[in-house]
Amino acid sequence: MSSANFQSIPTLDYSLATSNPESRLKFISQLRTVLVNVGFLYLSNTPVDKGLIYKLKHDYVPRLFGLPQGDKDQISMANSPHFLGYSRMGMELTKGEVDWREQFDFGTGFEGERPLKEGDPEYWNVYGPSQYPSEDQLPGFKALFEAYLAQVSALASDFLRLVSDALGLPPDTLDQFYRTNDRMHLSKIIKYPVQQESRQGVGAHYDGAMLTFLLQASEEHRGLQAQNLRGEWIDVPPKSDTFVINFGRSLEFVTQGVVRATSHRVLAPPLDSKTPRYSIPFFYSGMDLEVRVDGSALKMPPEILKLRDERGVLPETESINYPEYAHDVAGKVYLLGRAKSHPDVAERHYPDVFKELFPNGMPLHGVAY
Template identity: 55%
Template sequence: MAANFSSVPVLDFALVSDNATKPEFILQLRHALINVGFLYLSNHTVSQEVTNDLIDYIPRLFDLPQEAKNQIFMANSPHFLGYSKLGAEFTKGKTDYREQFDFATPHETQWKPGAPEHLRLWGPSQWPDEELIPGFKTTMEIYLQQVQALSYQFISLLAEAFGLPSDALNKFYDTDELMQHRGKVVKYPANDGSLTDQGVGPHYDAGFLTFLLTASPHRGLQVQNLSGQWIDVPPIPGTFVVNIGKALEFVTRGLARATSHRVLSPPVGSTPRYSVPFFQNISLNARLADEVLDFPPEILQLKELRGDPVQTDSVNFAEFDREPSGKVNLIGRVKSHPDVAQRHYPDLFAQYFPNGLPKQVSAY
């Protein structure tokens, strides 16, 4: 398979600022989007000072008293925002050995009684007590806002890489006040020898783009190439790891490649691995099956030259052909966090868990 890959390409965002070098960036981006589905982005626009401040906060966030973490437990939130304890999720019947906090950009819930349930998916974050970790909320919100701005700039370049007008994908987003993008702060403890090395099992992401900040020097992230081999994506300081979500793959008819990926726990005796993924969403009401993008023939031919990847174990987010984006995402959250669903979405909970709260669930 000629288009297979054995490493993830590094793209220099500084090339975009010069009209003489921007075409080179667009060409590299086109290759990464179609043939890999992952890339590193260096020299980006997110403040290194803000990023460093956030990284400094992360160990303190996880070192908060358990009582303080439990006060913002995710089950409190119909928006699936808040704290998830170690081992709360499963993939493919195995424990995802990670502890995490879910936060999001500011948003006032648009849902009202009688409106579609998926509008409840977005809403205010739960934040830890300011007195216990002063300044964290402000730093996290500034960080999320800066990555949001970068993600919108990047999506316009992505459109150009596919031979479309730079604003061709704007129709999938609402106005700023109606949008929300999500982030996680994740801790992968060292394998204690009693479990598998699964930090999180093989999966795809849901939306258009993910921007991952690797917040410690540990390896662990791996992506699956077209022949099914697992390829390491080691940390590169000062970069984001950017990958394609299932929604973008669907709306581009498979031209953009959502690539299966996983995280392996740090080895026995290691310090924890930390990461901060940012998930760029699209409108909750976007129906991707109703939208057709008209790609130039020479771009579509690149998909044919790539060929089809092997079937993987990652099969999540498969409902875009019949449900609005928000419903697809809500189904994914219900499956991965049934305790939240039982409390806030009882009808959906009963649909997916007719026998009640399971001992194990599949995050994907």
């Protein structure tokens, strides 16, 4: 059994889960250990089209960031009440330090705006259409990336059922948080440049989504690290033909702390690097906006709770812990998290939330974590 003070990240073979009952049981047993003790894994042999991945990594992503600054600014996130679009370098802070990354945020599932009526909660507006470069600016990118997102979303949905199974629950248990058609999962395409100010690409944090599927798109660059129970930073280097999966605070909350949300960070490429690091996380974040994940929704099997207790209490860290899950619905938690990270969007589209979070006015940076 893997130690909670892991020194490396295990690799699970997805084909075991789809082959035969015996190999599936082996996969479920491995996944249970990772869920409780590690919170991070590599997933190999997935059905996501390798051709799509290759074109995305080697063609479109470098060209996306190579667009003229004016073209990128045309789709600035500040335009979008859904927190989707382009963010310039160094716009966010983690633990008081600048995150040296440039990024585009994209959502799934929406082509047009969803009409809201008077009295609807403002967090109902967090889901909506993405902003893409025009076909003239980057021909074929939108179609290819949406095809990629559709495949990763389907894989994440199937994987969530495997998580339920590994926790001793009926396979469709966690589907209850994703029942409505009005939902949006979030993805980012991130560039971590070689720069001299700091090694912080993004500081230590937890994810909020139940699942994160990360495509490390620069195989020559290390940088991602996960934190074990002793507080040690363990490298999660790029590994060909895999996704890195980690589990977020919402899954930790809803499983009464059984599933381990693991603190992680990204170091920027060192000064002797010749190229930036590119990264494409997909967050299976689109829960129904009115659901709660405060730990009371699921009845966990005693034998699974025993595994949690044998592991021991997870340490406190300086990472964000999404405490709002204890008393707010998922839509409100999502809105607050995004508004903290992107106060310029909040000021323009959610002025009341902005005043609540930033009573002294616009900060110099978003406070991501």
